[in-house]
Amino acid sequence: MNADVVIVGAGPTGLMLAAELRLAGVRPLLLERQPQRRDTPKAGGLGGQILELLRYRGLLERFEAACPGPGLAPRFPFGGVHLDLTQLPDPPLHALPLPQPLLERLLDERTGELGVDVQRGHEVIGVSQDEAAVTVEVRGPDGPYRINARYLVGCDGARSRIRDWAGIGFPGTTYPEVNRLAQVTLPDTVTVLGNGDLDVSSPRFDGAVVTCCRLAQGWR
Numbered sequence: 001m002n003a004d005v006v007i008v009g010a011g012p013t014g015l016m017l018a019a020e021l022r023l024a025g026v027r028p029l030l031l032e033r034q035p036q037r038r039d040t041p042k043a044g045g046l047g048g049q050i051l052e053l054l055r056y057r058g059l060l061e062r063f064e065a066a067c068p069g070p071g072l073a074p075r076f077p078f079g080g081v082h083l084d085l086t087q088l089p090d091p092p093l094h095a096l097p098l099p100q101p102l103l104e105r106l107l108d109e110r111t112g113e114l115g116v117d118v119q120r121g122h123e124v125i126g127v128s129q130d131e132a133a134v135t136v137e138v139r140g141p142d143g144p145y146r147i148n149a150r151y152l153v154g155c156d157g158a159r160s161r162i163r164d165w166a167g168i169g170f171p172g173t174t175y176p177e178v179n180r181l182a183q184v185t186l187p188d189t190v191t192v193l194g195n196g197d198l199d200v201s202s203p204r205f206d207g208a209v210v211t212c213c214r215l216a217q218g219w220r
């Protein structure tokens with residue numbers, strides 16, 4: 001066997017799983033198709049029970065210190081709703097405004113400290129299994145190769161090919177709407193309103209961009 005467990009995908013799920021398995025004495029191999037860590041803005045922070053789990057692992061302080069803005073706060077956007085729990089004497093939920101690229105960097109550092117073997121630029125292109133092992137077909141920088149593992153875990157995101165290859169269905173329905181998100185840089189002249197929203201009254205911006213700005217602003 002080349003590894004106890006092959007994890008496909010070095011997003012937050014794959015990185016966290018790799019660290020947890022390492023702590024349990026397992027030898028994971030993490031394969032990520034992107035050659036470099038991503039800096040695409042995605043999630044704006046963490047909230048709810050995940051923060052308690054990070055505290056339990058002794059990671060919360062370190063993650064809080066890495067936040068670009070103020071740390072733990074009992075107010076955060078939940079979907080389109082701004083939850084503000086500041087009036088409660090002992091708020092049950094908090095949020096940590098840690099942007100996803102920073103989160104991935106911290107998790108990447110942690111897997112490094114724990115000695116996880118992370119191979120970037122290695123894309124899984126096929127999977128087969130028998131009763132003894134999983135055979136993983138990989139396309140790496142030096143060409144295709146195969147590895148064997150006792151287990152394989154698909155942490156390869158929303159359009160998981162591992163899920164398809166494993167024959168795991170995706171029952172349910174999807175929304176008919178198409179939502180587009182954009183990252184924009186606004187000039188200093190844009191007004192920040194009292195409630196934290198941005199007044200983007202220029203005709204160059206349409207409603208979708210204003211909504212996006214509001215969501216991003218909501219973490220502050």
Ligand SMILES: Cc1cc2nc3c(=O)[nH]c(=O)nc-3n(C[C@H](O)[C@H](O)[C@H](O)COP(=O)(O)OP(=O)(O)OC[C@H]3O[C@@H](n4cnc5c(N)ncnc54)[C@H](O)[C@@H]3O)c2cc1C
Nearest residue numbers: 009010011012013014031032033042043044123124156157
């Ligand atoms: C624009 C945007 C905004 C978002 N905002 C929020 C938010 O505000 N709050 C929130 O909670 N969530 C948000 N999300 C969702 C959040 O980003 C995802 O839930 C999170 O990234 C899921 O993590 P993951 O590790 O499961 O998957 P991913 O982050 O998708 O990681 C999967 C990894 O697998 C790799 N991979 C895929 N296929 C293969 C393969 N065959 N071989 C090797 N590697 C492979 C990919 O390159 C990727 O690195 C947002 C997402 C987007 C796109």
